[in-house]
Amino acid sequence: MRRGLSQSALANAIGVTFQQVQKYERGANRISASMLLRIANSLDVRVAELFPGREASAGRGVEIGVLEGGTELAERYAAMSSEQRASLLRIARELDSDTSA
Structure with missing residues (x-):
């Protein structure tokens, strides 16, 4: 939401259905590392930013x-x-x- 991207737009960007994105968001389905990277790239963020409350290593x-x-x-x-x-x-x-x- 912060990126102004709908679930459908994200789904298209990463090559899945919007229902699959909903399942990822709810935690109903696990996300592989490669899919997590695709999602981060589509949102133009670092993978670590997808984990709120977790501090990324200080640029190391x-x-x-x-x-x-x-x-x-x-x-x-x-x-x-x-x-x-x-x-x-x-x-x-x-x-x-x-x-x-």
Whole structure:
């Protein structure tokens, strides 16, 4: 409502019916992370802003979904084992240290 967007307009923007938006709003249906990102993008807000009363980290995090390839990277990361995640994190730290030197 604060954005002046009807449920129907939001539904069209995110590719669902307005009844589905109503179910999301009432909490009758769960919202996947990718759908939550679509909703935030459609409303032109950060995902954290969709959670009233929750303080977002003070600008320290990066919303990976807005970066090119970020959503795919997050999905693949979530599917990895803890050992694979640790290896990928080591690689990312090494690449980051190479660019900051």
